[in-house]
Amino acid sequence: MDIQKKLNVLVVEDSVTSYKAIVSVLQNFGFSIFSERAEWKAEFEQLIADEKWDIVISDFYLPDFDGRYVITRVKEVNPDLPVILVTEFLPEEAGSEFLNLGASEFLPKSSIIKLPFVVNRELEAYRLKVSQKKAWDMLVHGEELLTRSQRISHLGHFEVIFPEKNTLWSLELYRILGFDFGEIPLMEKVWSLLDEPEHDHIKVVWEELLKDNHSKEMIVTLNTKLGRKKVNLWLEAERFDDFRYRIFGTIHDISDVSELEHSIQVNEQLFKGIFNNSSQAIFLLDLQGHVIRMNRNAVLSFERDETDIQGLELIRSVFSNSDEESIKKLTYGMKLSLKNQSFEVFVRYSLSDGREKYFDCDFYPLTDPSGKIIYIVLEAKDITEKIVLERAYAQSQKLEALGTFAGGIAHDFNNLLTPMMAYVSYLNSEWSKNDTDESIKKSLPAIEGISKSLDRAKNLIQQILTYSKIDNSVSKQLDLREQLLQVLQEVRVVSSNQIVLSTDLGNEPAFVNADPIQIFQILSNLYENAVFALQENPDPKITISLSKVSYEKSELLHVGFMKNTEYWKLGFADNGSGIAPEIIEKIFDPFFTTKGGKGTGLGLPIIYGIMVKMGGTILVNSSLGVGTEFDLYFPAWRTMF
Template identity: 80%
Template structure:
């Protein structure tokens, strides 16, 4: 494809037929045309703002403006852009008027066959002007850059033409040498600033360079009016003919290089210190979101090594396992940052071991001196402990409110049960002396049923009262292992069912501070829950283990509000049906039950409250079809006092 034949034309024409004729003539001539047609003034004003046009072809008579207006507006916006008028109803003698206005050519529509030659001529002229203008702009800009760069880099240059000995110094060389700009440039004045040994050496080198087309570089010390300066001198000779040649050279002031290097090293250390010692996790990203650097806190918080993720895209690598909502927020934050805006967002992050963390992320751009974005910064504050504490506080408030409410109802209901149980006891006592009465004998089973129902109601009321009075228990130091053995003996689950029980309680005494009654309640409730979950399972199995664990080496690390100490970990594991993930967070809520109408929904909430009071906690992990594991953590006592 001939690049010179590609042309982008704006056609100002109200006749579609004329527009097609123009394109056809040009295409037959071999032009590869990209064009647009406008016929109204508003359309024309909109399209002339486009700087991609190579030429404008216009009719004179238009619906709401004319060819004169076209010429004037084009010349205001782009004076060099060629304009060709093509019309049929204006005498050719008026063509000079339009040419004086700035039109490149005037053609009658009857002479449209000449258009390709005119376009070719004007296009060549226009492109030549554009290239000349661009070359001149580059030349001027290059000179400005050279002058500015010499001043910034403290680099001056000189030139000596022989045999005339005409000498030229740049402005920066005057500054380096400490001479006024009125000083006549002579190389002897430069050499006079040298120590005698260096002066003798430079004379020899100067002569050597003069005789040969070669270059030399050396370091000298100048004794200027403003002090001693260490400079780098570079010389190069260029011969024009046998007699005429020139020596071009540069003098670079490197006195401050050592100070500059020290400053750079200091700034690097300062940056590394601030970057790596920040309490926030910091990621430095390029404009495509790829990781350039990450600080020490980011490595620790996200548990990812910098070499493993360097060069990778942040969201698809670091946050690949986060939920969809977090990924959407991060992507939106990245887009806003590229528009020079800050964006703060709360996101979740899942570690490789399955633990979930929460981060308060702040995106912001790093700009250069001119305001251009050069990097993207992500600062992430780990707020996992705060989120967990807020959830725990909300759970505690809910438990407290429901406990108070349930306690009041249970107390009043208990007052109603007391006379009912007294009446049943009275009837049992009275009717036992008249067992011969046939009606009484028929009523005894009903009375016994009422009595059993009242007993069950009493037990339920007792559970509610226990739940509402968790803080009124009496704690003392007990052996958790011994308590567990007693529960195994008393409930006799093994002998009463086909469940296989496996225990690993160790041989060490597990001292804790707790109320023995509440510990019995915890253990028996967990047994009952496990048995219920195993009712429809083949080969049912319960595993109970007891072990001592350290805070930092256990799952407590993800809880956040636990004390950094030793704990006794008691695990109840069954291979039952498991608990669905969507309700797993609700099982500790009061009156929430997975047993349908067969449970009160208070067992696990009571356990949660008791564990919280002791400074421990209960964690649960469950998979549908695989089973459930409850892990209870009791603060450990090393010795029995």
């Protein structure tokens, strides 16, 4: 159906038959009718308030009002809405009265066949009036918007027509220049407000514009009654023909803008200073958790370039390698901050090279003056050194307490073992004389088992005593490389031919301050552990290396409590079964062992204790099925004394 044929019509009629006749004749003409019938005045008042009607068709005689009221009321509500009277028993000369009241047409009901043509005519006229009114309203509104926008933006315009020199200023230009509205607009009055150098420059520019059609933009200062104003002056020449042309221009008062820009620049510098020089790592996020900015400390702490993660979702990108528990806490913190709540969370962060860091994180929202959340901030404090120190201190306290305990009981326990071993030795010597006795023969394996158990107990006591005497070691300056060569020579003699022993110790002397006996203990314990891990490997291999490293250029930088600037790094690696992630933090605990009854659990704690007392440390990296590497860092000495 053509949209022009749709018709919303209000029929004011007390006769249902007449109402149906009106609707029918309009439909037969081709109109798509939506109609309502009003019989009583109250119904009419309710329906006429609706703005959807295209036309009103009314009878004159109605139960509690008449056609005059209908015409008058419609014109009050919508003066342009057409009203057509369709009635009987009314002299035709009365139609002029209704037309004067505002009716569009008067038809007798006997001529209802003409109604569609009248409706079509009036409908077109009505729609034309509506369009013209909208166009006029838009024109007036546009002019009003232009005036208001110029006032709001402090932008005035002018034009000069040549050769008449007819000049026009906008109202806002009067305000900017500080002139009364009755002042005659002349451009010489504008130029008189300029400083002399700018006045001379404008003269030159003005002459150039008169010669050729082009535009020019510059910033000048006007000395107005209201004070000095910094303005942006834009000029454009337009030629109509050989004799007539005009210059159009705008003057934009940017005094406040310049001050605002200066304030913004100062605040921006202040923000950058605080943001980038903060001791905390700071991420500025949008409400979806995407990274907008990160400060210098965040780049250093998380070892990520801002350009790589800008625009990415923080938790899924930066913390993607963190453990599941940390990610859950971060997600919960983000949700709370979106509810205008702050949240503190401790998280573990994994670097790309496998190293771990620990951060104390705070989520909180940033709001505008109305309280609306506009940004989310994550502040992260790097507490890796604190965690490492706490663990090192706890381990040190544990080892120290155990050493004191071991030293106290080891001697007494050894005193108990001494007579037991003497008795077992006596029984062996006596019973061997009567080895023909059948009952004695049966007892000999038990005696032998007791003897072996006592030997193992004696070795354990010896290790405990050794562990308790770490503080009593005698250190001296020695060449670690030379000590390694000596120990490796002894190891090769007793080692299995199946294990490939690969070394890279360099040629430079590696001077350290250590006890030679403890160096032997370190290497022998590491070697025994490696042999155990290589039992089921068909191609067993041990790799030992020695190199000099700088504290700042090694993984020691993240350990946090090291004092020297240079260290000798002893790497001891095997391709054995590896250590499970869930137990790797326990391997330096005394008496913790994965060897079952074949180990005492004191080998690695002894190594750890020796290295810490020496001022060094031991780090481990292991993967199941791949192997294990221990890195021991000995404080380096530059010369021998």
